Amino acid sequence: MGELANIFIKSAFIENLALSYFLGMCSYLAVSKTVKTAVGLGLAVIFVLAITMPINWVINTWLLGENGIFGTDLTFLRFILFIAVIASMVQLVEMVVEKYSPSLYNSLGIFLPLITVNCAILGGSLFMVSKEYNFAEAVSFGLGGGFGWFLAIVAIAAIREKIKYSAVPPALRGLGMAFLLTGLMGMAFMGLMGIDPAAY
Amino acid sequence: MRSTSSVLLFVLTLTSIVALILAFLQNGLKSKHDFNEAMYSKKATIAAVANHLDVEDFSKISEAEVTEIFDKQIKQMVLKSDGTVATPEELQDAGVRGGLAENLDLKKENKKSVEERYLPLYEFTKSDGNKYYIVYARGKGLWDEIWGNIALESDVNTIAGVSFDHKAETPGLGAEIKDNKAWVRQFIGKKLYDNDGTFRAIDVKKGGAKDPYHEVDAISGATITGDGITDMLLEDLVAYEPYLKTIKG
């Protein structure tokens, strides 16, 4: 249990998908103009990461691996299957949410299609493979990674809301400033690098 | 909107075409992939004795040259931690192809306890007849695994050269253990044992090396990767001790 909590904290704060690996930057920069939309997208990312990570783990281990049901190394199909799982899960989640919780759909729904091409999701799955996590660890990594991404996008959205009132040079307004801010936040996050939560 | 069956048919056709194309490509390139993989680790192995090869610029070494060095100047063997050389039968049972050290699954070996490990050892004979012994260590860096080949002179104490590699260290910080040649050069001439014969290995020291034989400077900003190297040298090289003692006589 302690090991799983460790992975959760590590993937949320120390190996943050957005601020340490800079994954999912397209939607991170595009949808972080207000805190409200950022919260919506962040929640959707947590949701999708937590669902797709275990499924992709099962696919990778049981279908594609040498010890899987086909008995040969099929890892060259990994990209296709991973992205297909992600795309279909996103569509499934969209349909389910629309049917059973229209209010949640109204706040989350418009972000769901965006998530398919959010590299944090595919990147998460690929990192899971390269780190050789087991099933429980993969679940914990998915939840932690999603939570970390959520925190990062909400944080930058809050800063961007405030910075609207500052006198930024015209050519740097908006996008340019968002890049600078993310860079600074990334540097701050580098300070957390190497902390081992298990030691505390 | 089209009927579900035609959609399904389209998706199925597309998937099978795609899978077929990729399977063909994968099959066609498989041998090349395996060759590259093997070449990569061979190159890393002899990088530890880069200064003692008959090639002018190691960074431009060709694949043919690497193969030739491996054929002519390298004798490889697999050791057990009690100091004996593993027999071909034992290696066959363990699933090591051809019983060669280069085919050991070093990642898997590293997960075993030190007593149960099979250890790769490469004996390199320089063109002037001097012998060098290349040993292997593997440990944990900041993000993921780090590993290295360490070449010892024939006194099996003095380091003749090292080459480190890593899976995912930060470029510019931890990744310098591979990229920064000046840092790697510090290891040359260091010693594993102190004058009393105690095993000390090499300490990657934050704040500057003081001991001329057992310490090297750390890379600033990469404390944990450096500590990882200190630990892996201390823990993994001990396993070679029984065999190295037999060389020393």
Place this chain on the structure above:
Amino acid sequence: MADTAVVEKNQGIQFGKKERKLLTDPLNDNNPITVQVLGICSALAVTTGMKNATVMAVAVVFVCLFANVITSALRKAIPKQVRMIVQLVIIATLVTVVELVLKAYAFESYKQLSVFIGLIITNCIVMGRLEAFAMANKPYESALDGLGNGIGYGIILLMVAAIREFFGKGEFYGYKIIGPSPEYAINTLESSLFGWYQGNNLMVLFPSAMFVIAVLIWAHRAWNPKLVDVS
């Protein structure tokens, strides 16, 4: 630069003003990175050196070009309900081809790019062009559009990489230019003329890519004021 209308042998394939606009628009007014803000992730991770950036740029041009052509050729056959998945499967296939080929013929780059090759799949440029252009246009135009966007992306990638490699490591495409050892063309050991020079290690780290792109955007918008964000 090609003349305004180069008519090739095959009638119907023309390279006129409209076609040229398809190709050059993404290089400036509609640049994928600095204007559309697509495909940032890989721009950050692989730009520590020119070599990796070149491999990445070529890979993206390849994927972008062929994904556009294939999708455009199939655009009438692709069922609307599964549009996204079909597009992603096409992209993922091309990316797998890139990975397998790199692993066979450019192993060093394959090792260094690692997971970031796979992330071309979610490079929003590719997906974005399929959705916005290839689904509605003929293969030839889509090819130009794909090529233009791939190159527009590649140029920024190479610019960022050149800046980071030179100021970070004192190298350009692996050639040692300025640094503290006799191997470099300009030696900055204490005794020499350039002893005051210090490489900036920050440039090698991830966040510096953010700063470099921010400055590029700043310069681009100062030079091309119609792109300035008015909101």
